[in-house]
Amino acid sequence: MLLKKSGIICVHLRMICAHQRSRFLVIAATLLIMGCGERNDLHGGADVERVVEIPAGARIRVEIINTTTQRGLARRAMFFLRDQGFDVVRYTSGSAARDSSQVVDRSGHLDWAELVGKALGVSRVTTELDSARYLDVSVYLGRDWRPPAKPFYP
Numbered sequence: 753m754l755l756k757k758s759g760i761i762c763v764h765l766r767m768i769c770a771h772q773r774s775r776f777l778v779i780a781a782t783l784l785i786m787g788c789g790e791r792n793d794l795h796g797g798a799d800v801e802r803v804v805e806i807p808a809g810a811r812i813r814v815e816i817i818n819t820t821t822q823r824g825l826a827r828r829a830m831f832f833l834r835d836q837g838f839d840v841v842r843y844t845s846g847s848a849a850r851d852s853s854q855v856v857d858r859s860g861h862l863d864w865a866e867l868v869g870k871a872l873g874v875s876r877v878t879t880e881l882d883s884a885r886y887l888d889v890s891v892y893l894g895r896d897w898r899p900p901a902k903p904f905y906p
Contacts, residue, residue, distance in 0.1 A: 804871045806837045812864045813887040816843040819850040820895050828899040829872065829891065836871045841887055850894035856880050859888040872897065 806812060814833055818826035826843040833840050853872070857865035857879040868889045869877045874897065 802836060804836060804867045806867065810864070812838050812861075812868070812889060814838050814840045814868060814889045814891060815885070815887050816840060816891045816893065817847050818843075818845040818893045819847045820893060821849075825893050825897070825899065829893060829897075832900055833868070833871060838868065838871070847892060850892055851896060852876060853894040853897040854878065854892045856890040856892070857888070858882045858885055858890055861888055865889045 816826045816829045816833070818829075823845075826845060830840045830843040853874040853876065855865050855869040855872070855874050855877045857877065858881060860879070860881055862877070862879055865877050865879070865888075868891060869875065872891065874891070
């Protein structure tokens with residue numbers, strides 16, 4: 753009978769521990785979300801100085817393709833462009849390796865592609881219209897592109 757009672761006590765203690773763990777996780781997640789909301793960013797970066805001014809009411813949809821072997825380059829560019837006000841809808845690695853970066857206008861708004869190029873420091877801007885992609889600008893990151901030094905995105 754003692755063994756049975758101690759078994760019940762162990763099960764009861766496990767249930768209490770599991771309940772306390774789940775309550776702790778809910779509270780921690782709530783505090784994290786509230787803290788991010790106050791800073792108005794979810795990636796942990798500081799306020800970033802705007803390099804370009806996006807036209808009022810414009811939603812410039814951008815895809816970023818990392819053509820280098822350096823991992824995480826497209827992700828860094830995505831965070832930077834989103835901080836600048838661009839709508840990065842896709843980022844990936846792939847395509848043929850390129851030495852120089854290139855910005856491609858896909859929607860007939862060459863001025864928008866030039867804004868993306870200016871923000872990233874890419875001078876090579878071309879037009880290759882493609883309405884099937886549902887985006888305005890494609891960015892091919894080459895070996896020459898260097899991400900901004902700050903802010904750091906862990």
